[in-house]
Amino acid sequence: MKKSKPTILVVNDDGITAPGIKVLIEVMQTIGNVVVVAPDGPQSGTGHAITIAKPLRLDKVDLYEGVEMYKCSGTPVDCVKLAVNKVFKGKKPDLCVSGINHGLNNSINVLYSGTMSAAVEGAIESIPSIGFSFDDFSYEADFSNCIKYIESITKQVLNHGLPLGTLLNVNFPRGEGIKGIKICRQANAKWAEEFDERTDPNRRKYYWLTGVFQNNDHGEDTDVWALDNGFVSVVPVQFDMTAHHAIPLLNTWDF
Amino acid sequence: MKKSKPTILVVNDDGITAPGIKVLIEVMQTIGNVVVVAPDGPQSGTGHAITIAKPLRLDKVDLYEGVEMYKCSGTPVDCVKLAVNKVFKGKKPDLCVSGINHGLNNSINVLYSGTMSAAVEGAIESIPSIGFSFDDFSYEADFSNCIKYIESITKQVLNHGLPLGTLLNVNFPRGEGIKGIKICRQANAKWAEEFDERTDPNRRKYYWLTGVFQNNDHGEDTDVWALDNGFVSVVPVQFDMTAHHAIPLLNTWDF
Numbered sequence: 001m002k003k004s005k006p007t008i009l010v011v012n013d014d015g016i017t018a019p020g021i022k023v024l025i026e027v028m029q030t031i032g033n034v035v036v037v038a039p040d041g042p043q044s045g046t047g048h049a050i051t052i053a054k055p056l057r058l059d060k061v062d063l064y065e066g067v068e069m070y071k072c073s074g075t076p077v078d079c080v081k082l083a084v085n086k087v088f089k090g091k092k093p094d095l096c097v098s099g100i101n102h103g104l105n106n107s108i109n110v111l112y113s114g115t116m117s118a119a120v121e122g123a124i125e126s127i128p129s130i131g132f133s134f135d136d137f138s139y140e141a142d143f144s145n146c147i148k149y150i151e152s153i154t155k156q157v158l159n160h161g162l163p164l165g166t167l168l169n170v171n172f173p174r175g176e177g178i179k180g181i182k183i184c185r186q187a188n189a190k191w192a193e194e195f196d197e198r199t200d201p202n203r204r205k206y207y208w209l210t211g212v213f214q215n216n217d218h219g220e221d222t223d224v225w226a227l228d229n230g231f232v233s234v235v236p237v238q239f240d241m242t243a244h245h246a247i248p249l250l251n252t253w254d255f
Numbered sequence: 256m257k258k259s260k261p262t263i264l265v266v267n268d269d270g271i272t273a274p275g276i277k278v279l280i281e282v283m284q285t286i287g288n289v290v291v292v293a294p295d296g297p298q299s300g301t302g303h304a305i306t307i308a309k310p311l312r313l314d315k316v317d318l319y320e321g322v323e324m325y326k327c328s329g330t331p332v333d334c335v336k337l338a339v340n341k342v343f344k345g346k347k348p349d350l351c352v353s354g355i356n357h358g359l360n361n362s363i364n365v366l367y368s369g370t371m372s373a374a375v376e377g378a379i380e381s382i383p384s385i386g387f388s389f390d391d392f393s394y395e396a397d398f399s400n401c402i403k404y405i406e407s408i409t410k411q412v413l414n415h416g417l418p419l420g421t422l423l424n425v426n427f428p429r430g431e432g433i434k435g436i437k438i439c440r441q442a443n444a445k446w447a448e449e450f451d452e453r454t455d456p457n458r459r460k461y462y463w464l465t466g467v468f469q470n471n472d473h474g475e476d477t478d479v480w481a482l483d484n485g486f487v488s489v490v491p492v493q494f495d496m497t498a499h500h501a502i503p504l505l506n507t508w509d510f
Contacts, residue, residue: 049367085448085450152510188495237496237498247438
């Protein structure tokens with residue numbers, strides 16, 4: 001009996017017209033039946049936001065031949081929720097992939113990233129989920145070196161499944177000669193924020209977020225290390241945020 | 256030598272005029288010097304979103320006597336970033352408290368909640384941080400039973416500090432006769448989403464997110480159990496989302 005092709009939900013946070021999602025759609029078409037539900041515009045940095053105070057739009061679009069596609073007015077997490085509920089109508093896809101993000105989502109960026117939050121939401125829905133991100137913000141980013149790794153990682157996930165409550169955060173370094181794949185932990189890094197202070201035409205002050213990524217983690221088992229050294233980083237991510245190691249300590253406190 | 260009073264940053268996601276933050280400000284005024292930086296309107300469900308594609312406003316307001324207060328046009332996480340950078344100018348507060356949220360943020364809600372994401376951002380900034388939430392969405396919520404627990408937990412955190420990279424997620428049950436405090440783990444629950452499908456005056460379809468909270472976790476060490484049984488739930492939370500237990504498994508895969 002021929003095994004039927006897997007159904008694959010593709011989502012992102014850069015919006016449905018971004019070059020990165022086009023590459024991801026093309027790779028996924030070689031593996032399974034693709035359904036795209038993606039934001040109708042950029043949603044970078046929206047983290048795990050959901051839309052509760054206003055209505056959502058979900059409209060069919062016809063961008064790429066032979067691909068069922070919907071644009072959504074909400075966040076990446078809204079896209080996954082609407083896909084599960086209104087597109088798949090409860091019959092879940094076999095896989096959820098998010099990206100390819102224009103820009104890295106390693107380390108602490110897993111929290112801020114709409115790309116990764118969409119994959120987290122897929123995992124909450126018990127769908128094996130992977131987020132893919134590439135170290136190039138530009139519209140002209142050349143994703144071609146990522147493709148064989150996306151195929152390999154995707155096929156492994158489809159074959160093995162993923163442990164319950166986990167998903168993968170995959171980041172690709174820039175440049176020629178990727179050295180291979182490293183399984184990593186999230187580096188303990190952060191953004192040192194600065195805010196550009198400016199004055200509007202009405203002479204009122206406003207601020208624009210900017211910042212510098214600061215890695216204070218010298219471990220060679222982190223995603224930051226892997227990427228700095230030319231490897232694809234693969235971090236297994238979980239959505240249980242409990243600091244289990246801190247429970248015994250708190251139980252000694254005298255409330 | 257008299258110990259100087261701690262400086263306390265107060266933030267929330269329901270907005271600066273919400274009753275819940277007023278109660279939290281009043282309690283914190285009995286403990287330390289309070290600075291408030293809170294959204295200028297409701298930001299529920301914004302998770303760890305940050306504002307990167309547009310400018311932010313930060314304006315001083317004078318709502319409650321003797322309290323330094325700023326309203327911010329951005330998300331709760333933006334509020335913490337602007338507080339650290341532009342209000343405290345790098346000289347960090349001794350404590351960051353978020354809430355009191357109108358509605359529970361137990362279990363998986365830690366991901367969707369702006370209240371909790373603000374506390375997570377405080378912890379990323381190495382500020383001891385606590386999120387407080389109460390099981391009552393209404394504007395008229397009576398927070399009075401929460402107050403003695405907020406005082407007790409806050410003083411314990413100021414005395415002991417918190418383990419690096421962790422914060423507390425504190426939720427209060429409704430009703431009289433709270434039985435005490437339980438240190439818990441995040442329950443493995445989720446929202447079963449539904450979307451109200453409606454038609455706008457132009458006969459176009461739109462969707463409104465709704466849903467039912469589903470707890471599939473029967474452990475008696477969870478926050479859902481504690482709240483159902485009349486306890487205040489205290490979950491230590493971490494922002495390292497690595498599924499460390501899955502690393503050895505992934506290392507056996509043949510990429």
